[in-house]
Amino acid sequence: MLETFLITLEALGVLAFALSGIMEAARKQFDLVGVVMIGAVTAFGGGTLRDVLLDRRPFFWVEQEFWVWALILVGLTLPFFFRATHIALTEKAILIPDAVGLGIFAAGGTHLALVAGMSPMIAVLMGVITAVVGGVLRDVLVNEVPRAFHDHQPYAAIAFAGGWVLVLLGYLNTPEYLDVAIAAILMVAMRLIAVRLKIQLFRWRFL
Amino acid sequence: MLETFLITLEALGVLAFALSGIMEAARKQFDLVGVVMIGAVTAFGGGTLRDVLLDRRPFFWVEQEFWVWALILVGLTLPFFFRATHIALTEKAILIPDAVGLGIFAAGGTHLALVAGMSPMIAVLMGVITAVVGGVLRDVLVNEVPRAFHDHQPYAAIAFAGGWVLVLLGYLNTPEYLDVAIAAILMVAMRLIAVRLKIQLFRWRFL
Amino acid sequence: MLETFLITLEALGVLAFALSGIMEAARKQFDLVGVVMIGAVTAFGGGTLRDVLLDRRPFFWVEQEFWVWALILVGLTLPFFFRATHIALTEKAILIPDAVGLGIFAAGGTHLALVAGMSPMIAVLMGVITAVVGGVLRDVLVNEVPRAFHDHQPYAAIAFAGGWVLVLLGYLNTPEYLDVAIAAILMVAMRLIAVRLKIQLFRWRFL
Secondary structure (H helix, E strand, O other), rough: HHHHHHHHHHHHHHHHHHHHHHHHHHHHOOHHHHHHHHHHHHHHHHHHHHHHHOOOOOHHHHHHHHHHHHHHHHHHHHHHHHHHHOOOOOOOHHHHHHHHHHHHHHHHHHHHHOOOOOOHHHHHHHHHHHHHHHHHHHHHOOOOOOOHHHOOOOOOOHHHHHEEEEEEHHHOOOOOOHHHHHHHHHHHHHHHHHHHHOOOOOEOOOO | OHHHHOOOOHHHHHHHHHHHHHHHHHOOOOOOHHHHHHHHHHHHHHHHHHHHHHHOOOHHHHOOHHHHHHHHHHHHHHHOOOHHHHOOHHHHHHHHHHHHHHHHHOOOOOOHHHHHHHHHHHHHHHHHHHHHHHHHHHHOOOOOOOOHOOOOOOOOOHHHHHHHHHHHHHHOOHHHHHHHHHHHHHHHHHHHHHOOOOOOOEEEEOO | OOHHHHHHHHHHHHHHHHHHHHHHHHHOOOEEEHHHHHHHHHHHHHHHHHHHHHHHOOOHHHHHOHHHOOOOOOOOHHHHHHHHHOOOOOOHHHHHHHHHHHHHHHHHHHHHHHHOOHHHHHHHHHHHHHHHHHHHHHHHOOOOOOOHHHHOOOOOOHHHHHHHHHHHOOOOOHHHHHHHHHHHHHHHHHHHHHHHHHOOEEEOOOO
């Protein structure tokens, strides 16, 4: 059951990040194929790097091939839907799927690393990597400074803090899937609140 | 014999992509060493990522060390040749080696993944990754939006379609090396025709 | 003892590259978290890719977790120190830690690859990768053309030459740690001299 829960969660995260990649690429007037590929890189990039670092095989997208098909379908049709319904692809609209992906991937990545026997600190870092790398690749590929490093709003910081929450929850007697769910929801909420309240991280300013 | 054929093919693909990388870096006025390194990344990037994802070792360039030497030699001398013969390093000139590399790497990558027991869809994706990643790294390193995503002409789409052709040819009773050769030639032809006829993929346009 | 020496050396290299990443990110007005992350990618990027390519586990930063903590601490405090002391974060100031990291990582990477049974050429390439990749990722992430390819001063070339020096020293009867130390110091010196004397690599110029 935990297995099923984790796969469902990862699928949700994949979908959320795919959405953010597809929206970003459509916004930048990429072509049909470019939109699908940016979506795929955003969705699978973080988890794949995590699995390479943890030496885990097979990858999520190899084992759960259905999601590759789903992603291609969504990437090919979604922009039509946006256009038909005149939904504006503003930068702000992208923040919501991005926040959902952040929470799910950070919680899932940390959990997987803990299961693989990593120390808490390394597990938390793996969560950060899982959550951040997809979006970073997306931004690098559309030739922008990655938002996660430069938008001055907490992103990786939330993945980091949320990872430690998951580690601490692990010392309680709660079922594992509940720990992961709580940490994920907490991070999504923190991100949305941070964006809403325009909380800014301290930024360096030199002459 | 299949082994020899595949190594020859990969060597040809390496050479073609190395050419495209060297030409691009020379065009951008990189220095001697930069030209060689961009050539190497373009040539070996896709295959190496494919091998990391498939957990295959040793890498092509570790096993066939000769090609590293060849690449360094070509990278150091080729730009002299271009300059001496006044061959213009236009963006158009790069399209030919790029097309050859595309066909060879997509066919070779798909074939290797099928041999490694991947499902058709995953094998086709591995072919796309092998064909696309070298050029994407080249474009990211010279700080441009990757052409494969953004030039609005079919590139990854051809690697995808050609990979499925190879999968289908696998159901016939033809020898394997012939399947790979046919798929590769088909993709090179498709790419050159697409470029020639200026076939454009549908591009998203929002307000 | 050789073990201890190598770990100390890698730690020094990590620190040097972390410094260069932190300085670059602070200069670009990244936020607190962005500074730490760019520092971490610069410091651990090259070694991690080397270990993935050599299929070595665990990674340096997984085994020597202390350095992750150190890096976070340094990344959070160092910019305050720069600001308080009015040390200018010029591009020139970054060149010194960058040179130290270059020498240490190239020597260490080549040594590790030789120990892993790679041929001299591949080992030298692994040294180049270890030394160059961290800085390249740093530059890509702040959306610049990587300096290692484009500043027209020898960088990768020094890692390459220094790697061969280490290979040749291996044929003498000197202790291994001495070979690595000599090669590393030699490379740092070469880099600093090259920068000081403004030695330029040949650059391509086409119409």
